[in-house]
Amino acid sequence: MHNSENKKEHNVIVxxxxxxxxxxxxxxxxxxxxxxxxxxxxxVKCSGMVGPIQIMDALNNGAEAVGVIGCCFNxxxxxxxxxxxxxxxxxxKILFKEMGYSDQMINHYTSRAAEGxxxxxxxxxxxxxxxxxxxxxxxx
Amino acid sequence: MKxxxxxxxxxxxxxxxxxxLKDVAEYDIQRIEDPKNWNxxxxxxxxxxxxxxADDKSIxxxxxxxxxxxxxxxxxTTTGGIFGLAYQHGIxxxxxxxxISESEIPVENIHGCLGEIExxxxxxxxxxxxxxxxxxxxCSRKSTCAYLDEIQxxxxxxxxxxxxxxxxxxMCMGYIATECKENCVxxxxxxxxxxxxVDRPGIxxxxxxxxxxxxxxxxxxxxxxxxxxxxxxxxxDMTEAMQDVTGNFFRFSLANSVLPIGKIPSTGSIYSDxxxxxxxxxxxxxxxxxxxxxxxxxxxxILTAYETGANLSVSDKSKELREKLLxxxxxxxxxxxxxxxxxxxxxxxxIKQISGNMNLSNLFFGGFRTPVEAEEDxxxxxxxxxxxxxxxxxxxxxxxxxxxxxxxxKFKMEA
Numbered sequence: 001m002h003n004s005e006n007k008k009e010h011n012v013i014v015x016x017x018x019x020x021x022x023x024x025x026x027x028x029x030x031x032x033x034x035x036x037x038x039x040x041x042x043x044v045k046c047s048g049m050v051g052p053i054q055i056m057d058a059l060n061n062g063a064e065a066v067g068v069i070g071c072c073f074n075x076x077x078x079x080x081x082x083x084x085x086x087x088x089x090x091x092x093k094i095l096f097k098e099m100g101y102s103d104q105m106i107n108h109y110t111s112r113a114a115e116g117x118x119x120x121x122x123x124x125x126x127x128x129x130x131x132x133x134x135x136x137x138x139x140x
Numbered sequence: 141m142k143x144x145x146x147x148x149x150x151x152x153x154x155x156x157x158x159x160x161l162k163d164v165a166e167y168d169i170q171r172i173e174d175p176k177n178w179n180x181x182x183x184x185x186x187x188x189x190x191x192x193x194a195d196d197k198s199i200x201x202x203x204x205x206x207x208x209x210x211x212x213x214x215x216x217t218t219t220g221g222i223f224g225l226a227y228q229h230g231i232x233x234x235x236x237x238x239x240i241s242e243s244e245i246p247v248e249n250i251h252g253c254l255g256e257i258e259x260x261x262x263x264x265x266x267x268x269x270x271x272x273x274x275x276x277x278x279c280s281r282k283s284t285c286a287y288l289d290e291i292q293x294x295x296x297x298x299x300x301x302x303x304x305x306x307x308x309x310x311m312c313m314g315y316i317a318t319e320c321k322e323n324c325v326x327x328x329x330x331x332x333x334x335x336x337x338v339d340r341p342g343i344x345x346x347x348x349x350x351x352x353x354x355x356x357x358x359x360x361x362x363x364x365x366x367x368x369x370x371x372x373x374x375x376x377d378m379t380e381a382m383q384d385v386t387g388n389f390f391r392f393s394l395a396n397s398v399l400p401i402g403k404i405p406s407t408g409s410i411y412s413d414x415x416x417x418x419x420x421x422x423x424x425x426x427x428x429x430x431x432x433x434x435x436x437x438x439x440x441x442i443l444t445a446y447e448t449g450a451n452l453s454v455s456d457k458s459k460e461l462r463e464k465l466l467x468x469x470x471x472x473x474x475x476x477x478x479x480x481x482x483x484x485x486x487x488x489x490x491i492k493q494i495s496g497n498m499n500l501s502n503l504f505f506g507g508f509r510t511p512v513e514a515e516e517d518x519x520x521x522x523x524x525x526x527x528x529x530x531x532x533x534x535x536x537x538x539x540x541x542x543x544x545x546x547x548x549x550k551f552k553m554e555a
Contacts, residue, residue, distance in 0.1 A: 051347035053340065056398040072368055073360070080354060086371050088350030090358050090378050093371075095346065095385040098417065099228055100403030108371040109363065117366030124365050140400050 010038035012126055013063040015054070016111075016119070017047040017081070020071035023113025031116045035123045046070070047108075048081020051088050055106055059140060065105040065130040069122055072110045082110060102138025104129040142168045143264065144183040145213075146175045146203060148190030150223055151432035153498065154214035154255045155189045162481040164261065175199050183207045185264060189255070191216040191223040192234050200240050211248045211263055212236040214255035215334045220395025221253055222334075222414065222430045228386055228402035229413040233395040253334035253392060253429050254498045256321045274337055275314040279325055283307060287354040291381030294330070294421040295546070297509070297525050305330040309381065311349060311388045316341040327496030328509030329425055332391040342390035342397050349389070353378065383545050387418045391426075407551075415551035420446065420528060420542050421505075427538075428500030433476055436469040436491070438553070439500050441536035446505060449533040450526065457521040458507040465494055465503075 016022050022043055028035070044050055047070030055066045068089060070082030086108045093103035107126055111118035133139050147155040161167055172178050176199055186207035192200065204210050212235075215221035220233040227233055237247040250259050259269055276283070283304030291309035292298070298308050305312035305325070313333030314325060320335045333341050359376035360369045390397055407413055411430075418426060424439050431438040440462055447454055468491050475483040488498065494512050496502035502509050506524030515521070528546040533539070541550040 051350070052343045053347060056343055060398055084351050084354055086358060086360075087353050087356070087378070088347050089371060090376075091346050091350045091353070091382065091385060093373075094379060094382050095389075095399075098384070098386045098404075099399060101400070103373070110368045110370065112368055115366070118363075118368050121363055121366030122370070125363055125370070138403075 010036070010064055010127060010130060011040070011062055012036075012038045012065045012067065012123075012130065013040055013042060013058040014067040014069060014123065014126065015042050015044050015047065015050045016069045017071060017077075018043060018045050019077040020075065020111050020113045021047065021069040021119070024069075024111035024116055024119035026116075027114060028116030028119050033116050033120045035120045036127050038127060039123045046076070046078050046081035047085040048076070048078065050085050052092055055089070055092065059105070064139060065107075065126055065133070067107050067109060067122065067126040069109045069111050069119065072112060100138075101140065102133035102136055104133040104136075105139060141166060141185065141264070142170070142181075142183040143185045143187060144170045144172055144178075144181075144203070144207065145187045146172045146178070146189065148175060148188065148192055148196055148217075150190035150216045150221075151430045151435075152190065153432050153435070154216070156433060156476050156484075157254055157257050158187065158189070158213070158260070159476065159479055159481050159484050160257045161261070162479070167264075175203065178203070180206050185209045185211060187211045187213050187260065188217050188236055189213050191221060192236060192239055194232060194234060194239070196234075197239055200236065204240055204245055208245070209248065210236075210240075210245055211250060211260070213250045213260055215251050215253040215392045218249040218251050218396075219336070219393050221392050222426065223410065224392065224395030225387065225390075225418075226406075226410050226413040227395040228417065229404050229406040230402055231406060231410060231413060232401060235396045238396070251318070251335040252320060252322070254322060258321070271319045273319045275317040275319050275325065275331055275335075278319045279304075279314055281305065281325065285352075288352055289355050290377070291353070291356065293381075293419070293546075295526055295528060297504075297523055306349075306352060311345075313341070313345055313389070313391075315348060316345055322497040322499055322501070324425070324497065324499060324501040326510070327501035328504075329496075329501040332388070332425075334392045334429075336393060340393075340398055342393045343399075345389045346385065356381065383547055384417060384419050384422070387422060409553075411553045412551040415540065415548050418548050420546040420548070423540075423548065424503055424505070425499060425501055428495075428498075428503065433473050434469070435498075435500060436465050436495075438537060439503055440466065441538045442540075443503065443505055445533035445535035445538060445540065448535065449531060450529045452506050452524055452526055454506055455520055457515075457517070461494055461508065461512060461515070461521060462503075465491065468494075 109122040312330035357377040359372040361372035504523035511518040
């Protein structure tokens with residue numbers, strides 16, 4: 001979708017939870033929805049497993065942007081993992097801004113297992129935000 | 141045993157502390173205040189203190205090649221320390237182990253601000269450190285580990301002496317710290333992690349605190365691209381409460397962290413780079429940590445500047461105790477000048493009795509955070525709860541401006 005010839009190939013890591021996140025990705029696959037090839041999905045048991053350590057490891061090892069996709073609010077299949085990872089990412093966004101970088105390279109989303117567009121829509125948003133960060137000169 | 145102690149840039153508090161090594165008769169100590177012009181004699185152990193930059197590489201390599209072991213003493217040398225906060229403003233401060241090759245002679249780290257002389261001795265004797273527990277395990281305060289509903293700042297001084305600082309939202313770094321001699325927590329100040337027990341302490345603490353903040357309101361919005369809700373960019377309770385993530389979680393580890401070097405333009409002076417962006421309630425202790433032999437007078441300058449500017453009352457008793465500290469600072473400087481180890485130990489003990497430790501954790505706006513040993517009637521010299529007032533403040537050698545949130549926007553210190 002995004003990879004027309006004059007566009008740079010990106011490298012994006014998306015952590016998706018095994019419940020709603022992966023569910024939405026699978027539904028997208030069944031419906032043959034397309035998404036940017038830059039997106040590399042890492043399946044995690046719950047988005048609450050993903051914190052600053054995993055995100056910084058991804059960014060320091062070649063990822064240009066990181067997204068975390070969990071269940072809808074109040075629908076975490078465990079307890080509140082989606083809220084916890086969201087709070088950590090908000091803190092990281094504050095930190096990135098304080099260090100003089102863009103906070104658009106790290107984002108948190110939710111998705112619905114029954115709707116594949118919720119996953120591909122999130123991917124589109126991640127790429128769009130990364131491009132904005134690049135334009136503003138705020139990437140690593 | 142020939143020991144060379146080298147002082148690089150920084151506050152020389154750790155360098156001065158090494159005067160106490162004189163207690164051990166078998167140590168043949170050389171103190172080198174100007175490592176650039178060191179003669180290069182062979183030594184058994186090199187002790188490096190102060191913060192380092194890429195410019196110091198060749199000097200440290202010369203020291204390394206002329207000694208059998210190399211020790212980094214104090215957090216400035218081991219992780220960049222408090223001076224590493226200038227990393228936010230693009231100043232590349234380097235931890236010793238990242239500056240030189242460790243293939244032949246590895247760097248042995250003695251963390252701590254102030255570095256602990258007992259641990260330096262243990263390291264010199266190649267013994268294991270006697271202190272290795274986590275700070276939380278020896279802390280008298282008890283944590284509930286419950287999710288926080290709101291984040292409080294230290295300007296709302298808490299009466300509760302049994303609850304964990306993190307239950308208020310003070311962001312205490314005890315979780316990642318080793319037990320220590322300075323023990324700021326005992327003096328009523330939350331730990332800032334100068335003696336990390338784990339690698340990547342700042343980023344781990346950030347993750348842990350993000351989890352603790354689970355109940356704090358965060359702004360969300362609809363994705364609008366077929367997706368559902370996502371984290372929004374607008375300001376919310378979280379951005380309101382967390383005014384200085386860098387200064388609180390990365391106080392001593394910024395230059396050694398997984399973060400890339402900061403892009404905030406430098407202000408031209410390392411001290412103003414360190415202080416800009418910090419919070420009003422944090423700056424007395426930061427000054428206590430990097431003020432060196434003038435730490436007491438400079439910290440009191442910071443306190444009086446705001447107290448007079450914002451009309452905070454200071455009791456006579458507090459003033460009297462502060463005068464005592466000032467007099468002790470003079471004595472300490474004399475002891476340093478004459479290299480008198482027993483007087484140095486004596487005066488340090490007296491300072492610690494009033495200020496809690498050499499980082500002056502007990503000093504706060506309006507008075508003291510915790511009761512001073514041998515002084516009665518704590519209420520007569522207790523620190524105050526105060527409202528933050530934006531403005532310009534000046535006293536003695538320091539001059540600073542703060543905004544409505546209490547963030548330092550300008551800082552100037554006379555040399």
